[in-house]
Amino acid sequence: MKWRVAQSHRSKALRPQWRVSKYRLLSWAQILPERSNGGASVVRKTVWPLFPYAVATAMIAALTFLCWIFQPLFQPINTSLLYILPVLVSALWYGFGPSVYAACLSVLVFDYYFVPPIYSITVSDLRYLISFCVFLAVGAVTAILASSLKRQAQRATQRESMAAFLLSVSRQMAEADDLPTMMTQVARHTASTLAMPASIVLPDATGRLGLVYGHQLSNPPTGIVDDILTWVYHHQRPATFGEKSHPELMYLPLLTEHQTYGVLCLGVYGQNLRFSDESMRLAQAVASLTAVAVARWQLQEQAKLAHLSAESERLRTALLDSISHELRTPLTTILGASSSLLESQDVLGSAAQAELLQTLRDSAVRMNRLIHNLLSMVRIESGMVSLHTDPCDLSEIVGMALHQLKDTLKNRPITVHIPDDAIVKGDEGWLQQVVVNLLSNAAKYSPPASPIDVVGERRDECVRLHIKDLGEGIAASEQNRVFDKFYRSANVSHIPGTGLGLAICKSIIQAHHGTISTHSNAPHGTIVTVELPAHETVTAEEVIWVTKS
Numbered sequence: 001m002k003w004r005v006a007q008s009h010r011s012k013a014l015r016p017q018w019r020v021s022k023y024r025l026l027s028w029a030q031i032l033p034e035r036s037n038g039g040a041s042v043v044r045k046t047v048w049p050l051f052p053y054a055v056a057t058a059m060i061a062a063l064t065f066l067c068w069i070f071q072p073l074f075q076p077i078n079t080s081l082l083y084i085l086p087v088l089v090s091a092l093w094y095g096f097g098p099s100v101y102a103a104c105l106s107v108l109v110f111d112y113y114f115v116p117p118i119y120s121i122t123v124s125d126l127r128y129l130i131s132f133c134v135f136l137a138v139g140a141v142t143a144i145l146a147s148s149l150k151r152q153a154q155r156a157t158q159r160e161s162m163a164a165f166l167l168s169v170s171r172q173m174a175e176a177d178d179l180p181t182m183m184t185q186v187a188r189h190t191a192s193t194l195a196m197p198a199s200i201v202l203p204d205a206t207g208r209l210g211l212v213y214g215h216q217l218s219n220p221p222t223g224i225v226d227d228i229l230t231w232v233y234h235h236q237r238p239a240t241f242g243e244k245s246h247p248e249l250m251y252l253p254l255l256t257e258h259q260t261y262g263v264l265c266l267g268v269y270g271q272n273l274r275f276s277d278e279s280m281r282l283a284q285a286v287a288s289l290t291a292v293a294v295a296r297w298q299l300q301e302q303a304k305l306a307h308l309s310a311e312s313e314r315l316r317t318a319l320l321d322s323i324s325h326e327l328r329t330p331l332t333t334i335l336g337a338s339s340s341l342l343e344s345q346d347v348l349g350s351a352a353q354a355e356l357l358q359t360l361r362d363s364a365v366r367m368n369r370l371i372h373n374l375l376s377m378v379r380i381e382s383g384m385v386s387l388h389t390d391p392c393d394l395s396e397i398v399g400m401a402l403h404q405l406k407d408t409l410k411n412r413p414i415t416v417h418i419p420d421d422a423i424v425k426g427d428e429g430w431l432q433q434v435v436v437n438l439l440s441n442a443a444k445y446s447p448p449a450s451p452i453d454v455v456g457e458r459r460d461e462c463v464r465l466h467i468k469d470l471g472e473g474i475a476a477s478e479q480n481r482v483f484d485k486f487y488r489s490a491n492v493s494h495i496p497g498t499g500l501g502l503a504i505c506k507s508i509i510q511a512h513h514g515t516i517s518t519h520s521n522a523p524h525g526t527i528v529t530v531e532l533p534a535h536e537t538v539t540a541e542e543v544i545w546v547t548k549s
Contacts, residue, residue, distance in 0.1 A: 052090065052093070052094035052095075052097075052098035053098055053101055055090070055093070055094070055098075056086055056090045056094075056098050056099075056101055056102040056105065057105065059085075059086040059089060059090070059102070060083070060086050060102060060105050060106055060109055063082060063083065063085065063086060064109050064113060067079050067082060067113075067114070068113060071114070079110065079114055080110055080114075080131065080135060083106035083107075083109075083110055083135070084106075084135075084138070084139065084142065086102045086106060087099050087102045087103045087106060087139040087142055087143060088142055088146055090102040090143070091142060091143040091145075091146030091147050091150070092146050092149075092150055095147050095150065096143050096144065096147045099139070099142070099143030099146065099147065100139070100140060100143055102139070103135070103136055103139025103140060103143065104136070106135070106139070107132050107135055107136060108121065110135075111128070111132065115128050158278075162282070162285065165193060165282070166285065166289060168189065169186055169189055169190075169286065169289055170289070172185040172186060172189060173185075173186065173289075173293045179202075179294070179297050180211075180213060182293060182297070183200045183202065183213035183214070183290070183294075184213045184214060186200065186213075186214075186286070186290055186293075187199055187200045187213050187214025187215065188214060190214075190264075190266075190283075190286050191214065191215060193282070194266065194279055194282065194283065196266055196267055197214075197215035197266070197267065198214050198215060198264070198265070198266050199212055199213065199214040199215050199264075199265040199266075200212075200213045200214055200254070200262060200263075200264055200265070200290060201213075201229055201262055201263045201264075201265060202254075202261065202262040202294065203233075203262065209226070209229045209230060209233055209262070209263065228241075228251055229251065229263050229265075232251045232252070232253050232263050233253060233260055233262070233263055234260075236253050236255050236260050237253065238250065238251060238252045238253065238284075239251045241267075249265070249266070249267040250265070250266045250267055250280070250283060251263050251264070251265055251266075252264040252265075252266070252283055252284060252287040253287065253291075254287050254288075254290050254291035254294060255287070255288070255291055256288075256291045256292060256295050259295070260291075261290075261291050261294040261295060261298075262290075262291075262294065264283065264286060264287045264290065266283055330363035330364070330366045330367045331363075331367070333359060333360075333363040334360055334363045334364065337356040337357075337359045337360045337363075338360065340356055341353065341356055341357075361407075362407065365407070365408075369440070372433075374500070376433065376504050387426070387427040387430065387511060387512065388427050389425050389426055389427060389512075390425075390426075390427075390428065391423050391424075391425065391535040392423065392424050392425070392426050392427075392428045392431060392535075393422070393423055394418055394422035394423070394424055394456050394463060394465060395416070395418040395420075395422065395456070396428075397428060397431050397432050397435055398416060398418060398435055398454055398456075398465075400432050401432055401435035401436045401439055402414060402416075402439070404432075404436055405436060405439055405440060405443070408439075408440060408443055409439065409443055409452070411448065411449050412443065412448075412449060412450065412451065412452060413451040413452075414451070414452050414454065415451060415452070415453045415454065416453075416454045416455075417453075417454070417455045417456065418454070418455075418456035419456060419457065419458055421458045421534075422456040422457070422458055422463045422465075423463070423534065423535040424463045424512075424532040424533065424534060424535055425512075425532070425533050425534070425535045426512045426532060427512070430508045430511075430512075431508070431512070431532075433504070433508065434504075434505045434508050434509060434530065435465075435467075437501040437502070437504060437505050438467045438501075438505060438528050438530075439452065439454075439467065440501065441501055441502065441528075442467055442468075442469035442471070442526075442528075443469075444495060445469065445471040445472065445492055445495065445526075446469040446470050446471035446525070447470065447471070450469065450470040450471075451470065452467065452468065452469050453466075453467070453468040454466070454467055454468075455468070458534060459531075460534075461533065461534050462514075462531050462532065462533055462534055463531070463532050463533075463534045464529060464530065464531050464532075465529070465530045465531075465532075466527055466528070466529050467527070467528045468521050468525060468526070468527045469521070469525050469526055470521070470524060470525040471524075471525055471526060472491060472492070472524070473520050473521065473524055473525055473526050474489065474518055474520070474526050475489070476520075479517070479518045479519065482502050482518060483502050483503055483505075483506040483516070484499075484503060485499065485500060485503040486499040486500065486503075487499050487503075502516075505530075509530055509532070512532055512533070513532075513533055514530065514531050514532040514533065515530075515531045516528065516529070516530050516531075517529050
């Protein structure tokens with residue numbers, strides 16, 4: 001069937017060249033390609049068709065010359081057995097036809113040179129005719145058996161070559177991190193194996209075949225490669241360009257049982273490349289395997305999107321629940337305290353009014369911290385965090401954080417041990433927020449009036465900050481999960497909180513190329529450790545102060 005194009009002005013020029021291929025698309029398990037030169041190419045080399053017969057003639061001539069020289073040493077019956085050798089070699093090298101030719105020629109030559117009357121094909125002793133018939137029968141059987149053995153060996157080699165090739169392609173597909181890398185590697189490997197340019201064309205986001213991986217597409221003078229690609233893609237049939245028996249270009253659809261995912265393009269115009277049946281079958285195997293890989297990748301992407309959608313919905317629900325609870329509680333407190341002040345200001349004494357005002361202030365501070373954490377998380381998630389790294393004294397950062405939390409940490413003994421050389425490279429404002437969140441968590445999840453220890457140390461090129469409390473502690477199975485957004489342990493669900501504090505700390509510390517971790521503070525409690533890159537070495541003289549209220 002010849003290729004026909006919708007454009008009328010091009011149809012006459014294209015009919016002799018573009019053709020829809022009639023090759024049946026086989027599954028990869030059915031394909032047994034022939035490889036030559038260690039698998040470098042599957043394109044069959046063109047040889048003189050009479051070359052095997054010429055080799056058989058040369059072998060028989062050489063054997064006849066040797067037997068003629070050593071004729072006194074051999075009986076005719078022994079000489080006839082030697083002529084089995086050219087038959088066997090021809091069968092092993094070239095197949096059935098040349099081996100039968102060698103058998104017939106051997107009988108004629110043996111009769112002409114070694115059977116009386118010599119130099120004549122006539123036979124004086126009729127018993128030689130029986131010998132000749134037996135020789136021909138033995139030669140034919142030998143040719144059949146040798147040819148069968150050769151075919152079996154070729155098939156075994158083909159199976160091994162195909163398995164090795166598909167295994168190599170499969171490994172490249174499995175090791176690729178994304179679809180463009182996968183398609184580029186497959187196209188290059190296919191081009192190397194087939195010894196011809198190979199390209200893989202996939203549809204873009206708009207559905208148009210515009211993503212080309214591998215070699216650039218070869219464009220014949222007809223100039224309708226896009227039309228051919230579209231036709232192959234939509235009709236799910238291969239197409240070729242060139243002579244009917246020897247096409248130069250081939251376009252194969254990447255087809256599975258349910259869908260077409262792209263087109264595999266092979267060959268180059270004007271370089272006189274030829275496709276053998278084996279190379280076509282191998283190309284079909286690559287097309288089928290590539291289609292399965294693209295389908296699997298798309299399913300994985302769809303699964304990721306579904307997981308992200310479900311995770312986003314879960315986080316949205318958790319955020320709304322947490323915010324509604326966290327905002328409602330201080331707002332209720334503010335409304336109650338402010339109503340009491342307005343309605344009973346003449347009745348309440350100074351101490352009661354001061355207590356209500358303090359309640360108002362604490363609730364406002366709590367709301368402010370919640371909003372600040374939410375805004376920080378939004379900035380971090382959107383990539384709007386801009387770090388201004390400068391040398392920062394860790395003791396000053398801790399001091400400012402303690403001052404900011406002086407009302408929250410009142411009635412608690414706070415012990416701070418930080419050496420003078422604890423200088424880190426970072427953004428002072430963001431690092432202060434990390435310390436504020438960690439100290440706030442330590443106060444929130446530990447008994448009232450229990451001590452909190454803040455310890456800093458210099459370790460080679462890094463500075464570590466440890467914040468220790470005497471709370472209930474974190475189970476070993478949850479020590480990594482507490483840094484996830486909105487995650488809260490079941491044993492602290494009765495304590496107000498959003499689950500954002502540690503997640504924000506982790507994001508900020510990672511932006512500073514540091515690490516943050518938690519572990520148990522035996523016999524009870526939690527230690528949160530922050531490790532940051534050090535700025536420079538300073539004489540280590542430890543500064544110790546104790547703050548008690």
